[in-house]
Amino acid sequence: MPMWLAPNLITLFGGLAVVAATTACCLWSPQAASDLPSWVFVAVVALLYTYQTADNIDGKQAKRTGAGSPLGELFDHGVDAFVMGMMATICAILVKGPVQPTIAVVIFALGPFWLAHWEEYYAGTLILGAFTGPTELQHAFCAFVLFTMAMGQDFFHTEVFGVEMLHLFAIAALAGVVFMTLMSAHSVYQLISTKTSVKNGATMGKALLQLVPWFVFYSLCTLWVTAPAVTPVIVASPYLFYVTVIVLFAYITQRLLVQRICKESIQLLYPIYVPLALVAVHARHPFGGVSVEQAAWALLGLVTIQETVFLLSIISQLTSFLGIRAFVIVKKKSA
Numbered sequence: 001m002p003m004w005l006a007p008n009l010i011t012l013f014g015g016l017a018v019v020a021a022t023t024a025c026c027l028w029s030p031q032a033a034s035d036l037p038s039w040v041f042v043a044v045v046a047l048l049y050t051y052q053t054a055d056n057i058d059g060k061q062a063k064r065t066g067a068g069s070p071l072g073e074l075f076d077h078g079v080d081a082f083v084m085g086m087m088a089t090i091c092a093i094l095v096k097g098p099v100q101p102t103i104a105v106v107i108f109a110l111g112p113f114w115l116a117h118w119e120e121y122y123a124g125t126l127i128l129g130a131f132t133g134p135t136e137l138q139h140a141f142c143a144f145v146l147f148t149m150a151m152g153q154d155f156f157h158t159e160v161f162g163v164e165m166l167h168l169f170a171i172a173a174l175a176g177v178v179f180m181t182l183m184s185a186h187s188v189y190q191l192i193s194t195k196t197s198v199k200n201g202a203t204m205g206k207a208l209l210q211l212v213p214w215f216v217f218y219s220l221c222t223l224w225v226t227a228p229a230v231t232p233v234i235v236a237s238p239y240l241f242y243v244t245v246i247v248l249f250a251y252i253t254q255r256l257l258v259q260r261i262c263k264e265s266i267q268l269l270y271p272i273y274v275p276l277a278l279v280a281v282h283a284r285h286p287f288g289g290v291s292v293e294q295a296a297w298a299l300l301g302l303v304t305i306q307e308t309v310f311l312l313s314i315i316s317q318l319t320s321f322l323g324i325r326a327f328v329i330v331k332k333k334s335a
Helices: 007-028 038-065 072-095 099-109 111-123 134-151 153-157 165-193 206-211 210-225 229-237 238-261 272-283 292-322
Strands: none
Touching: 007 038, 007 072, 007 111, 038 072, 038 134, 072 099, 072 111, 072 134, 072 153, 072 238, 099 111, 099 165, 099 210, 099 229, 099 238, 111 165, 111 210, 111 238, 134 153, 153 165, 165 206, 165 272, 210 229, 210 238, 210 272, 229 272, 229 292, 238 292, 272 292
16 A cells, blocks of 8 residues: 555445445345345445445554544544445345335344444453454345345245245344344443443443443334334435435444544434434424425434534644644654
């Protein structure tokens, strides 16, 4: 890698590779219910390995060029938050499951990523399990994509002993999520009980209270996407809901990252939860003469604006405070 290449550009390039993979799947399966051509499967795997390569070398480039910074850490994990949502969406497209329960599973499956950074908040470092590290998960994802290409997407709708494979796959995925969740909770408990947490005076009660942001996100999103009135809209325009969930998840994860990096307390509620709650309630008890689809588009707009303003603000603040530039390596002045 050339010495002038900023690590954040490598991170951004990797993230855009996953955007390309997700876009290809969405274009060839506009309602998350169509079979994909073989070349899309191959492209998804190639683009995911492009992301993995970028994700592995951006940190090395930062050390090599002396350009490591809290902004780089935030940028790295902030892009990862988007990637997690996009990878889950690709899986949903591949299995061609009914949209409402499938997106509900996707929302639940995002939990371990947020909880890993909640754990990092107390550990001071990101703890990676033997089988739950990003590299292992990316290999497993690519293997799943190739398996689906070989077996065909209808494989998930065949039955084994009267049980549809899709249901078995969902149960396995949920079991994995629960396992990783319990691992994070146990790790935080160990850190606090042995007084090895970087947070002096931390209690398990306070740590559990700080899970509120995730539970509010999960509860409101699930309440929204599973509402009966949402069914015709989500079937016709599934990605309206997927994109909203992905952007909102990335936002609350990035807020957690900033709170850890800046050694702030974890904020329990965010203003963006107000329109999310209104849309969730509206989906079940309509009011104001606004359709479910109009409310969904309005929420997507608000979430996108909130995320954009937050990113621009935090990048501006950190670059100004640290005396760096986000995508350019600033040469240090010689003494």
